[in-house]
Amino acid sequence: MSSSTRQRTPRTKPKADLQRVHDASPEAIIELRGVVKKFSNAAGEFTVLKGVDLEINRGEFVSIVGKSGSGKSTLLNMITGIDHPSDGRVIVNHNDIYTGVSESQRSKWRGKNLGIVFQFFQLLPMLTLLENVMLPMDYVDMYNFDLRPVRALELLEMVGLEKFANKLPVLVSTGQQQLAAIARAMACDPPLLIADEPTGNLDTRSADAVIRIFEQFVQQGKTIVMVTHDPSLTSRTDRNIILSDGELINETISRSLPQLRHRHMLEFTKLAERHTFQPHETIISHDDSVNHFFMIKEGQVEVVLQKKRSQETIVSQLGKNEFFGEIELLRGGTSIANVRAGTKPVEVLMIPRDDFKRVMDESPVTVEAIGKTVQKRLDEHRMADPRSLKR
């Protein structure tokens, strides 16, 4: 390491303390409340985020997906304090990061609270990997001066790069450069790591190494929010948030009907009626006509067949992100079973029959996937009560 790097002192002492928000959700590390972002250009005004409400809890590993232009990067820019919302509030780590905060205050706050990783690795080409990892510590003046290289080396060890600590970025592979950039993002031990397409420029093996390291961070209690296009990564996160045309898709809908097009998911998000059923309350009665498609947001339901002499059989129990009511809506006829809430209250989202049928007409892939579920349920019913299909 060059002595010039060691002797550098920051120009100003950091003032990273922002005002705490007293009504912030205690578990949330990120809260967006009615966030709107408008851009103006020659063609007029364009709304990129249309009133986004979002809570991300401490320790969650969250992926954000959406088509190009859906507002993903703008959403990340709101969370990182890089861009200003036109309306609404952004609360990160219980601080309102936009109200009464100067750019330089925000910059210091960002240095202590956020790690940021981008698709391209942004290592300074003239500094070794170790020096690159030490940069943020210098910038926000964290850790004792002599401790910085020790901590930087520990971080490089964590990502398996200790052997290359004194090499310049150009002499290691692109996968290794990205791992070094991740080590640098964690330099000041931030509670939150934000990653924008972190594996977009990597081969599968390197991408896997990056995600494994992210999983380690999550196990240590860090929160990770990652924008990605790669479905093999979204399957490894706790939550998958989908943005469509500047609006968030309800996560129950995207988990229940993953084959649906984003625009249809968004339509269902807007149409969905919420309802909570109390323990054991009937949701659908046998022989009733079914007027809604149901998706379970929280809790469990029981699908029950009534046999002779009031004997009943529970043919299935459905939980979070599962659906019911589809058999009757797609095949016609009245309900072939009773559906009731389980032992705890059940929160469901309900889509009206006509809207559900119209969207299904436009989405044959979803109908096919639902068809398989229908078949499975009918088989379950047949085993439980051979009479049910003879009707």
Add this chain to the structure above:
Amino acid sequence: MNTPIVELKNVSKTYSTAAGDFPALRNINLTVHLGEFLGIVGKSGAGKSTLLNMINGVDELTEGEVIVSSGGKPVSVHNLTEDEKAQWRGKTMGVVYQSFQLLPMLTLVENITLVMDLAENFKPRESREKALELLRLVEIEEHADKLPSFISGGQQQRVAIARALANDPDILVADEPTGSLDSITADHVFELFSRLAAERGKTIIMVTHDMGLKSRFTRHCTLVDGELMSESHTHRKGKQ
């Protein structure tokens, strides 16, 4: 124009791999003069980046010598220790790569002052002034306090060039600096390089795989399988 600033004498670089020795550069002799905008053109794998790494001392050579005479003081680059090399490089050479490597959490002007602070060439108050002057030179001054993600790729590359100039080095080395830019934006970067050479006397050494760019340099040479072809040599080959 005829003062030599970079001299490569019989430079060879061989990489040892499991499959045997691989010669990446074979006996390169090259003199670059003060104020030249030199292009080194060649296909992928021809040894272009390795050649740049020999000039800026990033990678070790197998044989030969590289002498850089910045400020009239000749230095045999590969005889320096790693620490000496890092200090020497910081003062003598600016580097620009295909990806811009700006730090996402710092504003454009901070990206430049950071490099100045690392080399301790200027007092803190001076460094901002100097950084703004460089941003003016690359015509990005109005965006000085923005973060990199708010400007276009071409603008980011111009900031990266301004950063490479932060410590007023005599030499700029650029590895495919226009590789990820569209042709109009790439044109602007070329104009900037030409201006830096003609008006500020900077020596610019740029490698590219794009043969179509040859005419944009004050001089170019071609690298084929680790060997340097003279200009006339490539020309003759081209006519066959």
